[in-house]
Amino acid sequence: MTEKMNNDEILLSIKDLEVNFYTYRGIVQAVRSVSFDIKKGETLALVGESGCGKSVTAHSINQLIPMPPGKIDNGEIFFEGKDLLKLSEKEIRAYRGDRISMIFQEPMTSLNPVFQIGEQIADVFRTHHGLKKDESWERAVKLLELVKIPSPEKQARSYPHQLSGGMRQRAMIAMALASPNPGLMIADEPTTALDVTIQAQILRLLAELKTEIEMSVLLITHDMGVVAETADRVVVMYAGRKVEEADVNDLFENPRHPYTLGLLNSLPSNEKYRGEKRLEAIKGQVPDLLTIKGWCPFENRCEYATDICRQSFPERTELSPGHSIWCHLEGKYE
Amino acid sequence: MNKILEVNDLKTHFAIQPENMQEKKAILKAVDGVSFDVHEGEILGVVGESGCGKSTLGRTVLRLEEKTEGLVKYKGTDIYSLSKSELKKARTSMQMIFQDPYSSLNPRKKVSSILEQPLRIHNVCQSNEISARIDALLDEIGLNPKYKGRFPHQFSGGQRQRIGIARALTLNPEFIVCDEAVSALDVSVQAQILNLLLDLQERYSFTYLFIAHDLSVVEFISNRIMVMYLGRIVEYADKSELMKNHLHPYTQALFSAFPSTDPRGRENKKQIVMGDVPSPINPPTGCHFHPRCPFKKDICMKEYPEMKEAAPGHFTACHLY
Numbered sequence: 128m129t130e131k132m133n134n135d136e137i138l139l140s141i142k143d144l145e146v147n148f149y150t151y152r153g154i155v156q157a158v159r160s161v162s163f164d165i166k167k168g169e170t171l172a173l174v175g176e177s178g179c180g181k182s183v184t185a186h187s188i189n190q191l192i193p194m195p196p197g198k199i200d201n202g203e204i205f206f207e208g209k210d211l212l213k214l215s216e217k218e219i220r221a222y223r224g225d226r227i228s229m230i231f232q233e234p235m236t237s238l239n240p241v242f243q244i245g246e247q248i249a250d251v252f253r254t255h256h257g258l259k260k261d262e263s264w265e266r267a268v269k270l271l272e273l274v275k276i277p278s279p280e281k282q283a284r285s286y287p288h289q290l291s292g293g294m295r296q297r298a299m300i301a302m303a304l305a306s307p308n309p310g311l312m313i314a315d316e317p318t319t320a321l322d323v324t325i326q327a328q329i330l331r332l333l334a335e336l337k338t339e340i341e342m343s344v345l346l347i348t349h350d351m352g353v354v355a356e357t358a359d360r361v362v363v364m365y366a367g368r369k370v371e372e373a374d375v376n377d378l379f380e381n382p383r384h385p386y387t388l389g390l391l392n393s394l395p396s397n398e399k400y401r402g403e404k405r406l407e408a409i410k411g412q413v414p415d416l417l418t419i420k421g422w423c424p425f426e427n428r429c430e431y432a433t434d435i436c437r438q439s440f441p442e443r444t445e446l447s448p449g450h451s452i453w454c455h456l457e458g459k460y461e
Numbered sequence: 462m463n464k465i466l467e468v469n470d471l472k473t474h475f476a477i478q479p480e481n482m483q484e485k486k487a488i489l490k491a492v493d494g495v496s497f498d499v500h501e502g503e504i505l506g507v508v509g510e511s512g513c514g515k516s517t518l519g520r521t522v523l524r525l526e527e528k529t530e531g532l533v534k535y536k537g538t539d540i541y542s543l544s545k546s547e548l549k550k551a552r553t554s555m556q557m558i559f560q561d562p563y564s565s566l567n568p569r570k571k572v573s574s575i576l577e578q579p580l581r582i583h584n585v586c587q588s589n590e591i592s593a594r595i596d597a598l599l600d601e602i603g604l605n606p607k608y609k610g611r612f613p614h615q616f617s618g619g620q621r622q623r624i625g626i627a628r629a630l631t632l633n634p635e636f637i638v639c640d641e642a643v644s645a646l647d648v649s650v651q652a653q654i655l656n657l658l659l660d661l662q663e664r665y666s667f668t669y670l671f672i673a674h675d676l677s678v679v680e681f682i683s684n685r686i687m688v689m690y691l692g693r694i695v696e697y698a699d700k701s702e703l704m705k706n707h708l709h710p711y712t713q714a715l716f717s718a719f720p721s722t723d724p725r726g727r728e729n730k731k732q733i734v735m736g737d738v739p740s741p742i743n744p745p746t747g748c749h750f751h752p753r754c755p756f757k758k759d760i761c762m763k764e765y766p767e768m769k770e771a772a773p774g775h776f777t778a779c780h781l782y
């Protein structure tokens with residue numbers, strides 16, 4: 128935990144991930160050929176609108192997607208060099224909650240309502256590290272202190288319904304940290320259910336914890352504001368595909384995929400709307416993943432689309448080191 | 462400017478049933494002494510976090526919720542003095558757009574019958590005109606009239622919200638309460654709906670009471686903004702004034718907590734207000750914000766501050782001013 132941080136060391140590498148859901152209405156192509164890496168100690172944000180496949184991608188890592196109907200049809204997910212998709216259920220369980228932990232959007236439904244929160248956190252120490260009852264409880268209280276829950280001794284004996292939304296989310300984060308050696312924390316919309324002043328507290332807590340503990344964070348969110356506040360790098364997804372990948376500053380200052388540009392222009396908080404009376408909205412709606420074609424999924428909403436966009440899914444265009452888009456126009460439009 | 466709505470010291474309290482026999486009945490003061498005016502043709506934004514009473518306020522001014530105390534005058538008439546039939550008549554000009562486009566439309570009714578019902582109940586047009594009227598409405602809100610035979614589940618969230626807007630427009634209203642009208646939508650669709658609401662307002666000079674928790678949305682659409690905290694208004698002013706000066710410490714906290722879309726700005730993040738929103742059942746004594754306020758004085762714990770004009774046209778309820 129205390130070794131020197133090497134920024135270029137890759138912790139997790141996803142290659143050509145393809146996830147389909149086999150439903151009675153047909154095959155839902157939730158994720159199609161998505162690849163990206165997460166370096167040690169970085170926060171990578173996976174951003175997109177509902178149905179873009181960001182949660183399915185993240186849940187594929189520790190195989191939490193319901194199978195069936197879901198099926199990982201292709202791809203490799205390397206965590207410290209080991210392909211997680213080749214592991215047995217028993218082997219992957221050793222990773223879940225230990226090296227790869229998860230915090231969810233709605234802490235009320237993801238905590239067990241009939242156990243005290245201290246008990247639930249202590250459970251992780253007992254299961255994964257074989258600690259005794261007393262010791263695991265002590266460790267749980269320490270973690271509650273780490274996530275800045277006031278009077279942790281007392282609060283460890285609370286049940287989830289006795290805590291406020293923000294406190295429950297802190298308890299969830301404490302549980303995700305219940306490992307002597309946390310590697311990757313997957314945060315699936317960690318602040319979406321919270322009020323904005325509480326969201327600011329939780330985002331700050333996550334940032335502080337990251338400097339204290341060497342871990343990587345995969346942040347899944349639809350909120351561009353949260354991305355700007357926390358991420359180091361960003362992957363933008365649309366209808367199951369990765370469309371842009373960039374450093375966070377590059378993405379906000381120089382978005383080059385028409386979808387990313389449209390998404391940023393849709394934000395009412397965008398600086399350019401000072402005194403402006405209308406927003407530049409993206410027309411139309413997200414395509415149905417049941418009937419989606421093989422070409423660029425954004426083609427029907429894109430104001431720059433040409434014939435080539437209806438022929439194939441574009442190859443990667445690297446605009447600058449670390450900044451790539453998947454667009455036939457290769458960023459050449461105005 | 463003409464006042465379309467006058468609200469004076471409005472209170473809406475709910476009785477909470479005790480969980481066991483020892484407990485006393487608790488009173489939840491959702492809206493607790495709120496006064497404001499809405500001018501004709503303006504968009505008045507109401508912003509606040511969950512539990513601050515903004516939705517209850519929106520429902521009470523339409524008499525969808527019964528008030529506990531206070532006065533609500535719509536175009537000079539006290540709507541709480543109206544009889545049932547008079548209220549029905551008054552309601553044609555006051556409408557509401559709801560948050561959730563999934564649960565606010567009857568899943569067993571086709572779009573045409575959802576829109577037809579208000580027309581028939583209020584007898585606004587002849588039976589043979591109804592179909593043409595529905596086509597015109599759908600056209601207005603940007604949905605192809607050929608889809609009017611479909612059921613709500615056959616539409617996307619954004620399209621459903623458009624249907625909800627069409628329903629609010631059926632009776633040619635003048636005043637519309639938009640209760641979190643875009644919160645359930647994805648950001649690209651949210652932008653379309655915001656534009657639609659602005660287009661409609663321009664065309665028909667509607668007056669909106671626009672309730673939302675998303676500061677950026679309220680900031681974009683409103684002419685004036687009111688900030689609520691635990692059942693009371695803590696600050697209100699014209700948008701341009703409020704954007705420049707946040708007087709109340711809660712308003713300051715709210716604005717600084719709102720994530721900016723400038724990643725380079727995150728290093729110099731201002732102070733973050735700590736603590737949780739207290740329960741409206743048992744709000745703190747004095748100023749409700751004092752347990753979280755970085756500037757609190759002794760008086761803040763004892764007395765609730767009066768609403769004062771701290772700058773021209775800029776009102777706030779805070780002991781600092």
